[in-house]
Amino acid sequence: MSDIISPGHKTPARITDEEGKPLHASKQDDVALAYTPGAVDKVATSTGALYGMREDTGSTGDRYSWLGSAFYFGYLFWCFPAASLCEQHPLLPSGNRDDTSWMQKLPIAKLMSGVIFLWGIILIATAYSHSFAAMITLRVLLGLLEAPIIPGGYLMLTMWYTRNEQALRSGLMYTNLSVFLPGPVGYGVGAIAGGSQWRWYFVILGSISLVWSMILGIFLPDNLARAKFVTEREKAITVERLRANQTGIENKTFKKDQVVEAFKDPKTWLMFAFNIFCSIPNGALTNFQSLIIKGLGYNSRNALLLAMPEGVVATISAYLCNGGVWYLTRKWPKLQCRVPIIIAGELVGMIASVFLYTLPQSAVGGRLAALWMAKFFLGPYIVMLALNVTNIAGHTKKVTVQAIIFIAYCLSNIVAPHFFKADQAPLYPLGTGAILGSYVLSIITIAMYAAYCYWENCRRDRVDSTAGERVHEDTDFKDLTDHQNVHFRYVW
Template sequence: MSDALNDVKNDLATPGELDKSSSIGAGEMGHDHNGDVDIAARYANQLSGENAYTRKEWLRLRWKLDLRLVPLLWFNVTLGAMDKVTTATAALYGFREDTGLTGDRYSWVGSAFYFGYLFWCLPSGSLLQRFPIAKLLFVVQLIWGGILIATGFSNNFPTLIALRVLLGALEAPIVPGNFLVLGMWYTRREQPIRTGLMYTGLSVCFTGPIGWGIGFLVGDHQWRAMFWITGGMTIVWACVIGLLLPDNPVTAKFVTERQKAIVIDKLREDQTGVENKTFKRDQVIETLLDPKTWLMFLFNLFISIPNGGLTNFAPLVIKGLGYTSQRSTLLMMPTGIMQTASSYICNGCVFLCAKYIPHQQCRSGWVLFGIVVGLISSVFLYTLPTDNFNGRLAALYMSYFYLGPYIVALGISTANTAGHTKKVTTNALIFIAYCVSNIVAPQFFKAEQAPLYSLGIAAILGSYILAMITIILYATYCWWENRRRDAIDEAAGERIHADTDFRDLTDKQNIHFRYVW
């Protein structure tokens, strides 16, 4: 290996790693118990020569993985989206009046969920690294269902705040855990389409019919039943996750040993690893010093403002157009269809571009496309006359297009982060940004401005503009860093992966790593 490549490795790798990689082959890593290697290392180099697998064999295995994992991950996200907005549906049935949510107290109930989420983001990241992911999600969702049922018995503002904070803390590991699972089984090229399938807005297809059905109940049990039903669903689903979701490819029981080796081999080129349970302080420090971390933090801070405002106030906006409570719950259902369409369009196009023009980077382009659609919709929602009910309703629906660019950006962050400790730390910081914006956003929706909430819509408009600027800066940084690394590899005259595969190196430490943008 040339002197130039050695110099670069000394700059990018942590002390001691290069000595280990030069003496330990990929196939021998499974015997290294010092915590530096990935759990998948012992499966490396098992499928060469006569043991090599065919493309047809991989496609059959991928279908097997899709049918098992994608539905489980999808309902994990859908259930979370459904449970955290139960208050929005309950608000249509006397929830605010029965619990004394006068003035801006309802806004604070919406924000309280994200205070819990914010508080528990970093600890949940540590738990996701320390404990088996599927088992942790099972326990979390079991308690989460109990909290929802308890919310149905609450009668005052302090109790609601406490329960919503707890609910937020319990949801903190769900989405980061989902993305960790996705990264364990699929390559960076395969992740976008599955992220789109996993992350949809179809929770309204459950909350809408449930909200419509409880409208036939009498007394104050209408809004209470919303929490009891969703809480019961969550407890049942926790049991399903405990039985069917694997912790990682190495311990999974629904695939054979050969299939595990095939999955590991497919992931090898990405250089992102699978899982390492050893906490590494140097990776945390690198995360905090990485410009990409803070650019993605800011992007999620801005792009989540529409989510924080619309999820809590859209039903009240629709009801303010003159519809009954029951009709308002049904009219919320197209918002989920729009979110799902946005997710499928943006992530599907990213997948197609990666398949047919793999040498062209286009993920940020589709993020910008989705933001522009949401931006135009917000302009209409802000400027249309108040008596244009149909136009304002259509603009409200289209404003939910923010979900597509949000999901694509999450996928970009996952694909651009290597090193298990760095992954969980980056995920935690991103979801801290998500929490902060969801705490702030409801405060722009002032009770005295109902049902138009002009300040809230203006905040959404501004957030889209800031999100566009941030994602452009992120893409520019990734482009520059890739060019720098290409020049280094070109000068070295070779590109060897054996010294970095499954070493749990970060994207900064690994000179073979390339960013997608």
């Protein structure tokens, strides 16, 4: 504890423990898969639709599309308040405990645990629904409860990891591993006699969420100060490592000028447009993939099993794209590879959607493969989420842009299911065409984002006399925005 880092000191080139062994800053990798089981709520209605849920609740025809949209109405309504609830306040770089600030609106881990517990209750309540109105209401409530998860998760990442490290952790945290839970559970409940399979399905998923919420509440720390697996020395080192991020210390003070800047920033609206386009496949496939597979001639139970490879593809996409960013930026720190990786991943999904749109219904194998590969958007999407966070400084601005981005995500997922018209089943040409168009527009938009970041970095290099230096006492650990801080450089 004798060498805890103070604000005026540079980070030692080699930091060791009491035995002289190299010391790494953080052991927070257990957070990575914290939210995977909770993601099953989004696909629950897709499985229920195979087992008579639509008929039992009056959700037939295009009404089923509204069940998919209802979730995101709740998400849309609560995304901005949720982002404000998920405030984190890093440890100040000083050994003096009086200089620490951990005030926040709600303890983030307890918040996550609480909302997962509540959505478990909602899932169980869905099993007892008998009307379209009840289903819509419960889906809206489910969306409200999921709103804090993604912004909260990314704020936790920015508290623990440097910008280069965030890419790999993002890929580990937000995968599609959740698909491996609904498939086997759905296949199992399909053997239940009596026509109540979909109700049992919701009860089982809700019970799993209840148990998982308790595990998170016990083991996930709210912040660095409460992490029992990190020593005081490691906490100080963790904060000092984040100096290079130039994203400042977050605080509770609301700053109107940062809100105005967020709305004037071209990056905000380029990311808004990218989210509108990139999220179309998610909103569409989440609700209709199992129905599309069943339309190829499979029964309900087999359709669920055949939906699982899509989760494998999406998870591989997340690992490849985010692992690629992590490896390349670690090996070549100055390499700008994030947007090229996003575009490469979007191209894979675009090619798959071309086949999905053009292949006839008789080409069962080809349509299945195309359907699975169309979910490749997940990896690029996760890279984008991390890219958006790392390119914003200033706490109020960060919260504002996060809310704007997730408004786009919600709007896209509200609209997407309505491209799939009931009278166009099972090929859904309008829906598959919308997926194809969304990939094309996503590529164009993210390329424009990269061009703007490159131009802005070049401008700053010309006016910043201290470019390349790691320590900037005039800006380090201050709540400045990326526009206010001339030392800030965008990654793309």
